[in-house]
Amino acid sequence: MRPFRYHRPGTVAEAAQLIADLGEDGAILAGGTSLMTLARLGLAEPQHVVGLAGVPELCGIEGNSGDGITLGAMATLRQVETIPPVRRLAPGLAEAAHQVATVRIRNQATVGGTLVHADPSQDLPPMLMVYDAVARLTGPTRTREVPVAELFVDFFETVVDPDEILTSVHLPPASLGVIAGYLKFLPRTQDDYATISVAAGLTVVDGCIDTARIAVAGGGSTPQRCREAESALVGGGTDVAGLAAAADLVPEALDPVSDARGSGDYKREMARISTRRLLQRLVSESAT
Amino acid sequence: MTTNLPFAIPEVRHEGPLKVTGHARYTADHALPGQLHAACLGSGVAHARIVRIDTTAAEQVPGVRAVLTAADIGDVRYGRQLRDMPVLASDRVRFMGQRVAAVAADTRQAAEEAVRLIDVEYEELPTLLDPRLATTPDAPVLHPEAEAYRLVQGARHAPAHPNIQGELVVGAGAEELAAAFGRADHVFEHTFRTPRQHQGYIEPHAAIVWFDDDVCHVISTNKAPFGLRQQMAAATGHPVDKIVVYNKFIGGDFGGKGFSLDEYVCFYLARETGRPVRSIMSYLEDLSSTAPRHATELTLRTGVTRDGTFVAHSAEVLFDGGAYGAAKANAHLVPHGGVDTMSAYSVPATHHRLTAVYTNAAPGGHMRAPGDVQAIFAGESHVDMIASELGIDPVELRRKNLAGGKTEGQDPSETAAVIDQVLLRAADGIDWSGVRSPGRGVGVALYRRKGGTGRGGVVMRALSPDRIQVITGAADQGGGTVTMIARVAAATMGIPERQVEVVQQPTAEALFDSGAGASRVTRVLGEATRLAATELSRLIAEPGAVFPVEVAQEVVAPADEDCGAYGALAVEVEVDEETGQIRVVEAVLAADTGTVISPLAHRGQLEGGFVYGLGGALMEELPVEGGQIMCGTLGDYKLPTSPDVPPLRIVSVAGESGTGPYGAKAVGEFGNLGVAPAIANAVARASGVRLQQLPLSAEAVHARLRQTGPESAPPREPGG
Amino acid sequence: MSDTSERITLSVNGISQEVTTAPSRSLLEVLREDLALTGAKEGCGVGVCGACSVLVDGKLMSSCIVPVGMVQGRAVTTVEGLAAEDGTLTPVQTAFMECGGFQCGICTPGQVVAATALLRECPDPAAEEVREWMTGNLCRCTGYYSIVAAVLQAAKAGQGESD
Numbered sequence A: 001m002r003p004f005r006y007h008r009p010g011t012v013a014e015a016a017q018l019i020a021d022l023g024e025d026g027a028i029l030a031g032g033t034s035l036m037t038l039a040r041l042g043l044a045e046p047q048h049v050v051g052l053a054g055v056p057e058l059c060g061i062e063g064n065s066g067d068g069i070t071l072g073a074m075a076t077l078r079q080v081e082t083i084p085p086v087r088r089l090a091p092g093l094a095e096a097a098h099q100v101a102t103v104r105i106r107n108q109a110t111v112g113g114t115l116v117h118a119d120p121s122q123d124l125p126p127m128l129m130v131y132d133a134v135a136r137l138t139g140p141t142r143t144r145e146v147p148v149a150e151l152f153v154d155f156f157e158t159v160v161d162p163d164e165i166l167t168s169v170h171l172p173p174a175s176l177g178v179i180a181g182y183l184k185f186l187p188r189t190q191d192d193y194a195t196i197s198v199a200a201g202l203t204v205v206d207g208c209i210d211t212a213r214i215a216v217a218g219g220g221s222t223p224q225r226c227r228e229a230e231s232a233l234v235g236g237g238t239d240v241a242g243l244a245a246a247a248d249l250v251p252e253a254l255d256p257v258s259d260a261r262g263s264g265d266y267k268r269e270m271a272r273i274s275t276r277r278l279l280q281r282l283v284s285e286s287a288t
Numbered sequence B: 001m002t003t004n005l006p007f008a009i010p011e012v013r014h015e016g017p018l019k020v021t022g023h024a025r026y027t028a029d030h031a032l033p034g035q036l037h038a039a040c041l042g043s044g045v046a047h048a049r050i051v052r053i054d055t056t057a058a059e060q061v062p063g064v065r066a067v068l069t070a071a072d073i074g075d076v077r078y079g080r081q082l083r084d085m086p087v088l089a090s091d092r093v094r095f096m097g098q099r100v101a102a103v104a105a106d107t108r109q110a111a112e113e114a115v116r117l118i119d120v121e122y123e124e125l126p127t128l129l130d131p132r133l134a135t136t137p138d139a140p141v142l143h144p145e146a147e148a149y150r151l152v153q154g155a156r157h158a159p160a161h162p163n164i165q166g167e168l169v170v171g172a173g174a175e176e177l178a179a180a181f182g183r184a185d186h187v188f189e190h191t192f193r194t195p196r197q198h199q200g201y202i203e204p205h206a207a208i209v210w211f212d213d214d215v216c217h218v219i220s221t222n223k224a225p226f227g228l229r230q231q232m233a234a235a236t237g238h239p240v241d242k243i244v245v246y247n248k249f250i251g252g253d254f255g256g257k258g259f260s261l262d263e264y265v266c267f268y269l270a271r272e273t274g275r276p277v278r279s280i281m282s283y284l285e286d287l288s289s290t291a292p293r294h295a296t297e298l299t300l301r302t303g304v305t306r307d308g309t310f311v312a313h314s315a316e317v318l319f320d321g322g323a324y325g326a327a328k329a330n331a332h333l334v335p336h337g338g339v340d341t342m343s344a345y346s347v348p349a350t351h352h353r354l355t356a357v358y359t360n361a362a363p364g365g366h367m368r369a370p371g372d373v374q375a376i377f378a379g380e381s382h383v384d385m386i387a388s389e390l391g392i393d394p395v396e397l398r399r400k401n402l403a404g405g406k407t408e409g410q411d412p413s414e415t416a417a418v419i420d421q422v423l424l425r426a427a428d429g430i431d432w433s434g435v436r437s438p439g440r441g442v443g444v445a446l447y448r449r450k451g452g453t454g455r456g457g458v459v460m461r462a463l464s465p466d467r468i469q470v471i472t473g474a475a476d477q478g479g480g481t482v483t484m485i486a487r488v489a490a491a492t493m494g495i496p497e498r499q500v501e502v503v504q505q506p507t508a509e510a511l512f513d514s515g516a517g518a519s520r521v522t523r524v525l526g527e528a529t530r531l532a533a534t535e536l537s538r539l540i541a542e543p544g545a546v547f548p549v550e551v552a553q554e555v556v557a558p559a560d561e562d563c564g565a566y567g568a569l570a571v572e573v574e575v576d577e578e579t580g581q582i583r584v585v586e587a588v589l590a591a592d593t594g595t596v597i598s599p600l601a602h603r604g605q606l607e608g609g610f611v612y613g614l615g616g617a618l619m620e621e622l623p624v625e626g627g628q629i630m631c632g633t634l635g636d637y638k639l640p641t642s643p644d645v646p647p648l649r650i651v652s653v654a655g656e657s658g659t660g661p662y663g664a665k666a667v668g669e670f671g672n673l674g675v676a677p678a679i680a681n682a683v684a685r686a687s688g689v690r691l692q693q694l695p696l697s698a699e700a701v702h703a704r705l706r707q708t709g710p711e712s713a714p715p716r717e718p719g720g
Numbered sequence C: 001m002s003d004t005s006e007r008i009t010l011s012v013n014g015i016s017q018e019v020t021t022a023p024s025r026s027l028l029e030v031l032r033e034d035l036a037l038t039g040a041k042e043g044c045g046v047g048v049c050g051a052c053s054v055l056v057d058g059k060l061m062s063s064c065i066v067p068v069g070m071v072q073g074r075a076v077t078t079v080e081g082l083a084a085e086d087g088t089l090t091p092v093q094t095a096f097m098e099c100g101g102f103q104c105g106i107c108t109p110g111q112v113v114a115a116t117a118l119l120r121e122c123p124d125p126a127a128e129e130v131r132e133w134m135t136g137n138l139c140r141c142t143g144y145y146s147i148v149a150a151v152l153q154a155a156k157a158g159q160g161e162s163d
């Protein structure tokens, strides 16, 4: 791999300034699990990296039911998996984080890195979509908020500008009441990327589905909300037929690539089955 | 004699403390003063004529000490038997990743940078990727110069077609075979395919080579130091007694470490620069350019009488040999195990034709029971398919046909009784006839694995009556060779094991050894140790013995030695009828593996073998598209992880004793053999889906379930 | 190539170290080549196999994909730093010996470091937890049975470490 210089800003402002100054030659380094892998394979060749590990404002996770949950960009996936506020208030997110690769990767990979890397098969993004999460970005001239559902553009591409830093991700309090879960379909090994995975969240009132969120990873060039399937659920009951009918709408929304983890057709079909199974699980959890 | 042996006590690995503390030094852990780092340019095309190589820019990179191409070293060819593989491609490249140029530099970064700057102009040639087309009239000929190729030990028998690497035909003549098939009431024919697979050792290939005057020193990951020495001498012309190989710790082998690549490149770079040169492959290079298991197509035919007796069997086995035959260790240049399609059965007339052909892919090599894995997957699936067609229980059909079981007018032999026990214990262990819920089913596979053959020796030295040394040239790739030797020596001499020290010596000082492969170590080195220890005991007991007392002992296990171990693997699987996913619920491995010398290592080989087979059965595949491998890292070429592994029970069956010391048998290439067919058979019985191709992926099961239609539940094979 | 070298200080197995190197090099390469600590191995080189496992500030990581620039000022523990100075093995190391938790041994330093990290976080894990935690440490030799047994035995024997 090509060598690079390492910069260690102490604040977001410093980091933003560095990124602006370095321009195309610079890259942000969070946990490094993606960037280092790409660099080692010769697929990324930054001349400068701006390491965010020493920026305290980006670390940590805070949350309560009144304010929602804020995940610092440098919070590790292992923290998301294990920290009590997430486990208690957004258990679906902890579940999805737990499914990422291996404990070693989760110790190193960060919330910001996982979003900006934008591999469409990653586990956290669909779950964050289910929780209506919003990413906060800081650029040289402005800060802005972008819903995670609108963050992704294409394979490994987001709306985050090269000179912007993702500082945190916020799960609004209203989203925390849902019963959410994650189903990662892993036909080969436990440490693999998903062939397809589904995140879903429901609220059920008096046996009737009041709100629904479904998002799929591995189904195309970006993780995707499946709004038609969601609409089909809302207002309906929790009977298997209704859930299955909604799940049947999922494949149409997808355009997965064929690869070692399965053909496009197979992934579509597995998305349908996984969605139905997950919805059934959530409905039964809602009943207890 | 075997009653009072101390082998039941679990062994303590002699090298254990080094391994658990990180102090065991593997090849890549060595750093020599002044050493340079090697990097190689691999071909970016599958088949091409090399028009021009420009190394000017590479030579300018600061820190670069040498840049070599075939123009510098000549057309040097090497191989384990057939010397067809160029150290650096001269006029042509024949697979993607083949070494075209090599750089030695002060740092790895500089070497890699220089490699990036080498410019090669190729004129692409038509590729041959499908082995079935290798001998068709339009097939491009990969090695027009094949006739000139030589074996390490002499001239080569020219094949019928230049694209044929090797061939082996064994068994009954055409007439006899036809007559035998004529006696059958039914003839069944099925075709099976198995993919290219990588050995998946965790340590990629590495080598360090340096010269001391005219002596060439080598530390490398090659598990057969004496073989490497001989192959290097044959290729480079350097005298064999001026090459010293020190290989000690090998970080996993599974057949792949018998073949060396970068030792040769390092030889020339070291000679050119006068400095030690070290090469460490990245895993990408290892996946794309070392010698994977041959992809194979097998067509099996079996003639059976109405009552299920096998009367004739033939197999056509076609191996995708890749671009070079260099990685195969036998003079037939085919994976020999391909003949074992029906080795656990008595069939009056059999015929096997094994053919390996050239294609534009990485050279096919050896991987844990080469050929056997493919043959047993095909054979044991075939037997179940026959059982299904005849409506006979698969266990019963096997019992009817056991090897040594039914010579007319005679009682079944002892062998047949042992195999029968092996089979029944596995079947009982999995509760063969039990009632199962929908989606579940059991399957079994029965097999014989031949014992190891080859040559090896030890030198034993008594420094005093209670200080014994055993000197061996064997490298340890994990099987526990050193500890096994010590235990055999101690047991034979009746002394505590701590009085025995095993010393691994370089090729210059130790007795010849065929290398840790082909299941030979315990058979050959263990037996040499036993014989040497017996003699040493006698000598030191003599009045007036003068210390040190030394004994050298060599042992040869002939290639036709009739010693095998029988195994039966039974599994229960659950098939998810919506996703096709196969879950192995439980497995039972029954085996007559003879006297156990090191219980932990023995169990470890069987357990590790089983999981190795599990990966091969369910997920491992190294696909090549247009000559390019489609799995560049271990992130794509998935190996089983700890939660992927089902419970495994191992059942020992007392059988005939082995030819190793105290009746020991080989188990290194044993535990993996039955896994794929047992699972395939269980899946067929659980879901009605019969897969004749590996890996048994969820998607493949799903596709077949869909073909038969979700509503019309597929017919299950009987007994599921 | 411009010179990107800088001076990086870090603590390795409790000893403060200073290396002058390109910060882009992997922590693994620096440990192995510059500090002669070859216990951690390079297998896959891309974070999958766990042969390069080390602890960074107590957290289990893949040193092959940690740029050394990232560990400036941090504490790294490698397999060499586990056993006592007099060579006494830790309960984890002893258990790997007694249970046959290795064969070729190339994965073993990583397994031992990973198991040690587990037992520090969770001194009495269930077999299921052990299997899951160890997911990221591939072993091609043992089939994992003996590794899981070793970790459970080490847990029984007390803490993962003799400190």
Ligand SMILES: Cc1cc2nc3c(=O)[nH]c(=O)nc-3n(C[C@H](O)[C@H](O)[C@H](O)COP(=O)(O)OP(=O)(O)OC[C@H]3O[C@@H](n4cnc5c(N)ncnc54)[C@H](O)[C@@H]3O)c2cc1C
Binding pocket: A027, A028, A029, A030, A031, A032, A033, A034, A035, A036, A037, A052, A073, A074, A099, A100, A101, A102, A105, A108, A109, A110, A111, A112, A113, A114, A115, A116, A117, A121, A122, A123, A124, A160, A164, A165, A166, A167, A191, A192, A193, A194, B635, C046, C047, C048
């Ligand atoms: C072996 C392996 C297995 C994996 N398996 C899985 C899996 O099963 N499921 C899964 O979901 N993922 C998996 N991943 C991917 C993993 O989740 C990502 O690599 C990781 O989340 C990236 O986070 P990081 O902090 O390491 O990012 P880095 O590698 O540091 O950065 C990734 C990208 O994001 C940019 N970036 C990082 N932080 C910011 C920020 N705050 N603002 C702006 N840009 C930023 C970087 O410039 C870079 O382009 C796997 C990765 C590996 C190496």
Ligand code: FES
Binding pocket: C041, C042, C043, C044, C045, C046, C047, C048, C049, C050, C051, C052, C053, C062, C063, C064, C065
């Ligand atoms: S070498 Fe680092 S995880 Fe494999």
Ligand code: FES
Binding pocket: B202, B251, B252, B478, C101, C102, C103, C104, C105, C106, C107, C108, C138, C139, C140, C141, C142
């Ligand atoms: S002991 Fe060889 S890979 Fe684990």
